Amino acid sequence: MCGAWGFPVHRHINRSATEALPEPLRGWLMCEVEWLSAHATDADKRKHTVEREAPRHYLDGDAPALACLDSLGDAPWFGRAAEACGEDTLWEYGVLPWQIGWSYAQLVQAFDSLDRPAVLRHATDLGHYVADAHVPLHTTLNYNGQLTGQDGIHSVWETRLPALYGGGYDLVVSDVQYIHNVHEWAWQALAHSHTLVPAVLEEERRASLEHGEGLVREERGGVVQLQQDQQWCAAYHEGMNGMVESQWRAAIQGVSSLWFSAWIDAGQPDLTEVFEPTRAPWWRRGLQRLRFGKQIQRPPVP
Numbered sequence: 001m002c003g004a005w006g007f008p009v010h011r012h013i014n015r016s017a018t019e020a021l022p023e024p025l026r027g028w029l030m031c032e033v034e035w036l037s038a039h040a041t042d043a044d045k046r047k048h049t050v051e052r053e054a055p056r057h058y059l060d061g062d063a064p065a066l067a068c069l070d071s072l073g074d075a076p077w078f079g080r081a082a083e084a085c086g087e088d089t090l091w092e093y094g095v096l097p098w099q100i101g102w103s104y105a106q107l108v109q110a111f112d113s114l115d116r117p118a119v120l121r122h123a124t125d126l127g128h129y130v131a132d133a134h135v136p137l138h139t140t141l142n143y144n145g146q147l148t149g150q151d152g153i154h155s156v157w158e159t160r161l162p163a164l165y166g167g168g169y170d171l172v173v174s175d176v177q178y179i180h181n182v183h184e185w186a187w188q189a190l191a192h193s194h195t196l197v198p199a200v201l202e203e204e205r206r207a208s209l210e211h212g213e214g215l216v217r218e219e220r221g222g223v224v225q226l227q228q229d230q231q232w233c234a235a236y237h238e239g240m241n242g243m244v245e246s247q248w249r250a251a252i253q254g255v256s257s258l259w260f261s262a263w264i265d266a267g268q269p270d271l272t273e274v275f276e277p278t279r280a281p282w283w284r285r286g287l288q289r290l291r292f293g294k295q296i297q298r299p300p301v302p
């Protein structure tokens with residue numbers, strides 16, 4: 001199984017999510033934006049050493065073995081899903097939507113305990129899993145086009161297209177929001193990504209019909225690989241019609257909103273001492289406490 005978004009995209013998503021946060025959380029986490037960005041890919045790196053890490057990054061939602069989920073509604077809880085399908089089956093075909101909830105709960109706990117290393121660890125991992133949930137090929141058994149003779153499509157979509165065209169994308173996010181139901185939100189994000197799978201595959205076929213396979217040999221890090229040439233990529237990217245850009249931006253918006261929501265759910269703790277111990281003299285800390293006295297109200301659950 002390929003990684004998710006290429007490493008630079010994961011790093012960019014965590015960095016941009018930090019920058020998009022509302023104050024005061026933004027100010028605190030910006031103290032560690034380099035760390036949050038640099039470690040955005042740790043979860044992928046763990047796949048080879050940590051048992052059961054890999055299935056946390058995907059959900060093969062269309063696998064026949066997961067038809068057992070169909071009768072459980074749109075956002076089944078893990079316990080009910082495990083009853084219906086067997087826990088081993090879930091770990092075989094992926095647990096990504098539940099993993100987002102698990103990482104979220106860990107982040108709430110970390111904020112609540114004012115535990116700086118845990119906040120950073122769970123925030124960066126949550127950012128990774130949420131980003132993966134926005135990659136359509138992380139929601140299908142045909143994750144690399146291997147079932148339809150389109151092998152290699154995974155890295156074209158998530159690494160090659162962002163590398164070639166990401167510089168021109170509008171990825172500024174300003175609508176960070178409190179998320180009432182993280183469990184449902186995660187399932188909706190995956191469901192939306194899954195609706196994009198047919199276009200991801202059909203446009204590959206169209207680009208190949210029009211431009212041939214478009215393969216060129218390229219050397220990367222001393223290894224010669226076959227890559228799609230730029231003309232082919234331009235045709236495919238045009239066929240994607242902004243999909244990579246909008247999924248990328250949605251991932252940033254999602255990560256930032258979940259970090260913000262976790263802090264709200266933890267009771268909006270003052271993290272001045274946790275993140276800026278030397279930069280906050282006693283009088284400023286007092287002022288901040290006064291200012292935070294008027295805290296953002298947690299919106300009522302509808």
Ligand SMILES: [Zn+2]
Binds near residue numbers: 043044057128132
């Ligand atoms: Zn991943």
